[in-house]
Amino acid sequence: MRTVNLLVAIAAMAGIVTGQAQAWEALPDKAPEPADNPTTVAKVELGKMLYFDPRFSSTGSVSCFSCHNVMEGGDDHMPTSIGVHGQKGGRNAPTVWNAAFHSVQFWDGRAASLEDQAKGPPVNPIEMGMTSLGAVIDRVRAIPGYKPYFEAAFGPGEVVTMDNAAKAIAAYERTLITPGSAYDRFAKGETAALTAGQQRGMEALQAVGCTSCHQGPAFNGPALPIGTGFFMKFPTIAGSPYVTKYDLVADDGRFVSTSAEGDRHLWRVPTLRNLEFTAPYMHNGAVKTLPEAVRVMASTQLGQTLDDQQVDEMVAFLMSLSGPFPLQTMPRLPATPGDLLD
Ligand code: HEC
Numbered sequence: 596m597r598t599v600n601l602l603v604a605i606a607a608m609a610g611i612v613t614g615q616a617q618a619w620e621a622l623p624d625k626a627p628e629p630a631d632n633p634t635t636v637a638k639v640e641l642g643k644m645l646y647f648d649p650r651f652s653s654t655g656s657v658s659c660f661s662c663h664n665v666m667e668g669g670d671d672h673m674p675t676s677i678g679v680h681g682q683k684g685g686r687n688a689p690t691v692w693n694a695a696f697h698s699v700q701f702w703d704g705r706a707a708s709l710e711d712q713a714k715g716p717p718v719n720p721i722e723m724g725m726t727s728l729g730a731v732i733d734r735v736r737a738i739p740g741y742k743p744y745f746e747a748a749f750g751p752g753e754v755v756t757m758d759n760a761a762k763a764i765a766a767y768e769r770t771l772i773t774p775g776s777a778y779d780r781f782a783k784g785e786t787a788a789l790t791a792g793q794q795r796g797m798e799a800l801q802a803v804g805c806t807s808c809h810q811g812p813a814f815n816g817p818a819l820p821i822g823t824g825f826f827m828k829f830p831t832i833a834g835s836p837y838v839t840k841y842d843l844v845a846d847d848g849r850f851v852s853t854s855a856e857g858d859r860h861l862w863r864v865p866t867l868r869n870l871e872f873t874a875p876y877m878h879n880g881a882v883k884t885l886p887e888a889v890r891v892m893a894s895t896q897l898g899q900t901l902d903d904q905q906v907d908e909m910v911a912f913l914m915s916l917s918g919p920f921p922l923q924t925m926p927r928l929p930a931t932p933g934d935l936l937d
Pocket residue numbers: 646657658659660661662663676677678679684686687688689690691694697699700701702703709712713716717721722723764
């Protein structure tokens with residue numbers, strides 16, 4: 596997995612310093628997909644079933660949906676998530692809405708793709724607690740009613756595999772996107788889609804420097820190939836009072852997964868879409884409200900203190916990045932013969 600070095604950010608900042616206009620881009624109507632996993636109706640249907648099915652956790656009670664509620668913000672509204680046996684994890688659950696537009700997954704970008712990411716939670720001891728991916732796929736195979744769905748998605752034969760399960764989940768996640776927000780309509784030329792206050796907030800985002808990091812259609816950085824992360828130091832300004840207030844340096848960020856000294860406190864730049872539905876904020880979920888998250892960012896990343904009007908207008912703009920959410924319906928799942936936990 597590659598890392599984009601700070602030069603990209605410096606170049607982006609230079610654009611702002613010289614007053615170069617920010618390109619305000621609408622979210623595409625379709626998420627990018629890898630050549631070896633084109634999205635099909637049959638894969639999406641299977642992926643959605645697996646996503647909602649709690650039977651692939653050690654207790655039979657935790658599914659992807661438990662922590663990523665797609666009937667709302669795509670997260671769980673807790674500072675850090677609760678998995679099997681009531682265990683608490685160390686980081687905040689990010690939203691699955693528009694995760695398909697991230698070039699790497701997780702707060703620290705340790706998974707290169709949605710396919711890779713989907714193999715993590717089932718064997719995470721705190722999340723779904725299965726002992727191995729083999730044990731996960733054995734649980735799927737023990738439910739014979741799944742086989743026709745795998746065959747519809749991947750063809751006949753020995754297709755009930757973990758790789759195919761992950762591909763199907765990723766295909767479903769690529770449908771969890773929200774183009775067509777008020778901001779998107781504005782970016783496409785519908786000038787009345789944003790209020791005057793929202794437009795001032797949008798300009799402030801650029802003038803203050805937020806868009807040096809939060810740029811592009813998902814506000815998560817420049818367009819990069821899948822597997823290449825756009826990482827930034829957080830906090831950048833070590834002396835910000837918010838650093839101790841919200842305990843922002845306890846977690847070493849990307850360093851935890853790479854052990855590379857240069858990765859200490861590097862984090863992937865997250866999306867700013869649908870924030871209205873994803874409180875609390877930051878990797879540790881320590882910041883409870885959106886206005887406060889905006890103040891924290893201005894201080895920790897740019898060394899600035901915003902006045903109340905700037906904060907209000909920026910938040911009003913961020914609200915224009917919400918939805919619309921495609922309707923979600925619960926899937927019907929095949930039966931378990933006998934005892935699931937046998
Ligand atoms: C117990 C709660 C829990 C469960 C169950 C769970 N997740 Fe997550 N998910 C999290 C947390 C917490 C993170 C962030 C972890 C990190 O970054 O270190 C995360 C990260 C993600 C991301 C990355 C999003 C981003 O912006 O980087 C995706 C996608 C995702 N999960 C999908 C899934 C899928 C698919 C499943 C089921 C196979 C699943 N999750 C099960 C809590 C959970």
